[in-house]
Amino acid sequence: MNRPHPPRRLARRLTQLYGGLLLYGVSAGLMVRAGLGLDPWDVFHQGVSERTGVSIGMVVNITGLLVLLLWIPLRQRPGLGTVSNVLLIGLAMDATIALTPEVTPLAARVPLMLGAVVLNGLATGLYIAASLGPGPRDGLMTGLHRITGRSLRLVRTGIEVAVLAVGIVFGGTAGVGTVVYALTIGPLAQFFLRMCAISGTRTGMDFDDRRRRGILRVRSRRSDRHPEPSPVDAG
Structure with missing residues (x-):
């Protein structure tokens, strides 16, 4: 099998990185518009947004920056993808919410939510396959896993349950979309990761x-x- 030349490979990695980040923000914004429940971190972001009046996208960016600071004691090393994650996802999310009209019929909200979850899986596959650095929240998970010796699944579950609980208390939306996301995002991301994997x-x-x-x-x-x-x- 012919492997891409290094310049082409880098161009593809950068394209996948930024395409994945933008699509991630778009999918998150569509989940908000569907109004049927968000993923655990976005329930937290939405709750903080409700309490502070700051846009949810800006909360995403600020939270990413604060989580990134936690990498220092965890001795995690950020990459280009890490920094880009902090800067872009929230902007794309706010832009999507601003440009997408509010959807009220349930018959439209359900397919919108399902489409957003699939799009999020594609975005995750594109972004991870670029191999240019983990997102701040994933780095927090792997750092805690390394320090505590607990399994990645246990650490991730603990973090997501905590942020979900705080988000619900603050007024974030948890619902059927939250459950659908939790059950399907793993298989979807794995499927798209296989499709988007870059040789080398x-x-x-x-x-x-x-x-x-x-x-x-x-x-x-x-x-x-x-x-x-x-x-x-x-x-």
Whole structure:
């Protein structure tokens, strides 16, 4: 398989990074317009926005910056994607809310919410596959995982339950959209991550390695059932 030349690969990574971040903000804004519940962090952002009068997108940016400061004691290292995350997602979210009319019929809000969740999965796949640095909140999760020794799933669940609870108390919207997001975003992000993986990046190499191991396992099973006179996978 021909791999992209380094300049082309970098151009694709940057395109995926910024395209993913903008789409993430758009999807978050559409979730707000659907009004059926947000993901845990955005429930928190919306609650703080309700209490302070600051736009939800600005709260997203400020929260990202504050979370990024927590990386210092956790000894996490930001990348271009980390800084871009702090700057862009909130702006795209506010712009989407401003440009999208309010939707009232439930028959329109449900597909809007579902479409926003799928779009968020695509945005996540694009952004992660670019391999240019994790978002502030993901870095907080991995930093706490490394320091505490707890599983990533446990750390992530603890953080999201905490911000969700605070967001609900502050007036953020939790509902069926929150549940749909929680149940589907993992599989969606994994699906789009496979589609968007870039050869030569850490994410792309991970998938290439898994694919090779899968092929070797299949061939091993076949050779067990139908032994061949000479080894096929030497080297």
